[in-house]
Amino acid sequence: MSLTLLAIAAAAATHTTHIEHRGASVEAIYSARTDIRMRTVGAHTPNRMDNRRCQWTATVIIERQLSGKPVLARTLHGDRPLSGSQSGPCTAGTRAIDREIAHRDDAIQAQLLAVAERDRAPLLAELDAVHNMASN
Known part of the structure; x- marks a missing residue:
């Protein structure tokens, strides 16, 4: 049996630059x-x-929003998924898995900062492209 959930365990993980x-x-x-x-x-x-x-397995998904520019919003992915194992069926252990992911907040925050740093050059390129399109 396979079960897929979308958890907001890392909702507190944000970074502004x-x-x-x-x-x-x-x-x-x-x-x-x-x-x-x-x-x-x-x-x-x-x-x-x-x-x-x-x-x-938990994949870290990072969403980028720009102040005043909703067109340039983008979804990025972390590079290291988190994984683990829990005894019993998945339907019975969802809260325990959410707690375990919440305890790995430092790994999620590290991925968030790494993705934000790697996104700097592509973001500048997107801003230049939008500026060039607007000036034509």
């Missing part, structure tokens, strides 16, 4: 959330011990 572009300051706001995919493995048979496990 200011970029100077052609004499104007542009504020970029990066927000992280996690997309959790779960899969129950193992079997549960009557009169035997339950040996099912929930294997989960």
Whole structure:
């Protein structure tokens, strides 16, 4: 059985940066959330011990918003998914998985900062392209 959930365990992970572009300051706001995919493995048979496990993987998704420029919003992905395993079926362990991801907030924040730093050059290129299109 496979179960997919979208959790907002990393809703508190945000980062704001200011970029100077052609004499104007542009504020970029990066927000992280996690997309959790779960899969129950193992079997549960009557009169035997339950040996099912929930294997989960959480991908960090970062959304970029620019102040005053909703056209340049973009969704970026972190480079290192988080993963783990929980005893029992996935339907019974969703709260425990959310808590485990919340305890890994430092890893989510590190990915958020790394993605924001890597996005600096592409963001400047997008701002230049929009400026060039507007001036034509």
